[in-house]
Amino acid sequence: MSMPATSNDRAKVVSKLPGWLRQNLKVRTAQLGIEIQTAVEQGITAWLDLASTTTSVDTAGAESFSTFLPQGQWEEFRRIAEDRRVSLTQGLAQSVQLWLDTHPAPDVQRPEITRRVVVCNQKGGVGKTAITAGVGEALAEDPNRLFPVRVAKALATALRASESPDNVPDAAYDPLDVEKLPGHGLRVLLVDFDPQSHLTNQLGAAPLAMNGDSLTNHMAGDPKGDLRDLIVPVDEENFGGRLHLLPSCHDAFLLDVRLSAVRAREAALERALLPLEADYDVIIVDCPPSLGLSMDAAAYYGRRREGEGPGQSGALIVVQAEDSSADAYDLLTNQMEDLRSDLALDIDYLGIVVNLYDSRRGYIATSSLQGWVDIKDPKVVGLISDLKEQKEAVRMKQPLLSYAPSSQQAVAMRALAREIS
Structure with a gap:
C-alpha cells in the first residue's frame, strides 16, 4: 500500500481488490453516473463510521487497485484497520461492499407508453x-x-x-x-x-x-x-x-x-x-x-x-x-x-x-x-x-x-x- 502521487487535493492510493468486486464497482458507478474514486471515498467514510467491523469479504485472488482519496483519509483508514485487526485489503473490500450495499442499482427506466x-x-x-x-x-x-x-x-x-x-x-x-x-x-x-x-x-x-x-x-x-x-x-x-x-x-x-x-x-x-x-x-x-x-x-x-x-x-x-x-x-x-x-x-x-x-x-x-x-x-x-x-x-x-x-x-x-x- 502506498501514496506515491497526488492529484489536486487527492492522494493516489495503491492497494488490492478482488476482481469480482472491482467489476461490481465499475458497473454500479457507471449505472449511477458516479466516479469510482468518489464511491471508494464514500465507502471508506462509511466504514470508518461503523461501530465495529462488518462482515468479512472473500479477498482471494485480490489484484492491484489504485484510486485517489482525499488527503489524510488513507492514513486514518490504516489506523482504524489496525485497531480492528483487519488487513488493508480486507478493510478496503469491506468499504467497497458497504458502498455497494447502500447504493443499489437503479431500476430500469421504462416508458409510460410503449x-x-x-x-x-x-x-x-x-x-x-x-x-x-x-x-x-x-x-x-x-x-x-x-x-x-x-x-x-x-x-x-x-x-x-x-x-x-x-x-x-x-x-x-x-x-x-x-x-x-x-x-x-x-x-x-x-x-x-x-x-x-x-x-x-x-x-x-x-x-x-x-x-x-x-x-x-x-x-x-x-x-x-x-x-x-x-x-x-x-x-x-x-x-x-x-x-x-x-x-x-x-x-x-x-x-x-x-x-x-x-x-x-x-x-x-x-x-x-x-x-x-x-x-x-x-x-x-x-x-x-x-x-x-x-x-x-x-x-x-x-x-x-x-x-x-x-x-x-x-x-x-x-x-x-x-x-x-x-x-x-x-x-x-x-x-x-x-x-x-x-x-x-x-x-x-x-x-x-x-x-x-x-x-x-x-x-x-x-x-x-x-x-x-x-x-x-x-x-x-x-x-x-x-x-x-x-x-x-x-x-x-x-x-x-x-x-x-x-x-x-x-x-x-x-x-x-x-x-x-
Missing part, C-alpha cells in the same frame, strides 16, 4: 434489417453489465471528417472515443414486417407457414389465434429473455391487396400489435421497401400518441451515402407529409442513419454523406461503417451484438440506440 420505432426507406438494400436488429439488441442488453459504446462527440467528429476526401475508412470509429456503459435492459419486440423475411432469417428463426397464422392475418381482420403465440425469443443467453421477434410470413406479399378491403386500414398494424404493447418497452418494425398501404400502416403506428412526448416514437430512416438513397428519401418523406396532412397526425422523424459507409469509395460517398448532414432536420443520428462483422453475423444467423459485441459496428449500434432513446 415506444414504437418504424425503420423505413422504400429503397431496398440499404440495411434497414441490420439497423432494426442492431438497435433492438442494444436496447435489450444487460443493465448489470458494461458494453463498449461510441460516445456522442465521436459521431460529430466522424461527420466533420467526412468532409475530407482523404479521410480513412474507419473515420467513424476511434477507440479513444469509446467508453463502457451499462446496457439499457429494455424489453424489446422486433417485428419483421417485410415479406422477404430478412430479419427473421438473419436472427436464425423460420418464416411463418403460409397456411398458418400471421401478422398479415391479424391486420386483415382474419386471425387464426393469439399473435403472442407466434413470437420467438432471440438469444436468451445474451439478452436475458428481453429480446423477442415476431417472424414474417410470405403472405405479407399480399398485404396491400388484403388491406384494401379493410376499414380504417391505416390503423391495421396498430390494431394487431396493440394487445402486445403491455409486454414490451419498445417495438421496432422492420418495414418492407414499399410505399404502399403497408407503409401507411407502419407510419400511422409510429405516430405520436396522446400523452407521448416528441421523439419518443417515430420513423428512423436508413440510407446509404449514394444518390439513389436521396431519391428514395424524397419519396418516403412525401408520403409521410401526405399522411400528416390527410389524417392530421404528428409523425416524428427520429433521425437518419447512414449505413454501410466507406469513405474509400471517394467523392460519391463523402459528398453524399455531407448532403445527409446538411439536411439538419431530420438530423443524422448514426453512421455505420461497411465492415465484415455484420455480414458474418448474418451468415452465422446470430445477432451482431452477440457475435461480435466489441466490433466497430456493435459499438456504433449502441451509440445509435442512445441517440434515439
Whole structure:
C-alpha cells in the first residue's frame, strides 16, 4: 500500500481488490453516473463510521487497485484497520461492499407508453434489417453489465471528417472515443414486417407457414389465434429473455391487396400489435421497401400518441451515402407529409442513419454523406461503417451484438440506440 502521487487535493492510493468486486464497482458507478474514486471515498467514510467491523469479504485472488482519496483519509483508514485487526485489503473490500450495499442499482427506466420505432426507406438494400436488429439488441442488453459504446462527440467528429476526401475508412470509429456503459435492459419486440423475411432469417428463426397464422392475418381482420403465440425469443443467453421477434410470413406479399378491403386500414398494424404493447418497452418494425398501404400502416403506428412526448416514437430512416438513397428519401418523406396532412397526425422523424459507409469509395460517398448532414432536420443520428462483422453475423444467423459485441459496428449500434432513446 502506498501514496506515491497526488492529484489536486487527492492522494493516489495503491492497494488490492478482488476482481469480482472491482467489476461490481465499475458497473454500479457507471449505472449511477458516479466516479469510482468518489464511491471508494464514500465507502471508506462509511466504514470508518461503523461501530465495529462488518462482515468479512472473500479477498482471494485480490489484484492491484489504485484510486485517489482525499488527503489524510488513507492514513486514518490504516489506523482504524489496525485497531480492528483487519488487513488493508480486507478493510478496503469491506468499504467497497458497504458502498455497494447502500447504493443499489437503479431500476430500469421504462416508458409510460410503449415506444414504437418504424425503420423505413422504400429503397431496398440499404440495411434497414441490420439497423432494426442492431438497435433492438442494444436496447435489450444487460443493465448489470458494461458494453463498449461510441460516445456522442465521436459521431460529430466522424461527420466533420467526412468532409475530407482523404479521410480513412474507419473515420467513424476511434477507440479513444469509446467508453463502457451499462446496457439499457429494455424489453424489446422486433417485428419483421417485410415479406422477404430478412430479419427473421438473419436472427436464425423460420418464416411463418403460409397456411398458418400471421401478422398479415391479424391486420386483415382474419386471425387464426393469439399473435403472442407466434413470437420467438432471440438469444436468451445474451439478452436475458428481453429480446423477442415476431417472424414474417410470405403472405405479407399480399398485404396491400388484403388491406384494401379493410376499414380504417391505416390503423391495421396498430390494431394487431396493440394487445402486445403491455409486454414490451419498445417495438421496432422492420418495414418492407414499399410505399404502399403497408407503409401507411407502419407510419400511422409510429405516430405520436396522446400523452407521448416528441421523439419518443417515430420513423428512423436508413440510407446509404449514394444518390439513389436521396431519391428514395424524397419519396418516403412525401408520403409521410401526405399522411400528416390527410389524417392530421404528428409523425416524428427520429433521425437518419447512414449505413454501410466507406469513405474509400471517394467523392460519391463523402459528398453524399455531407448532403445527409446538411439536411439538419431530420438530423443524422448514426453512421455505420461497411465492415465484415455484420455480414458474418448474418451468415452465422446470430445477432451482431452477440457475435461480435466489441466490433466497430456493435459499438456504433449502441451509440445509435442512445441517440434515439
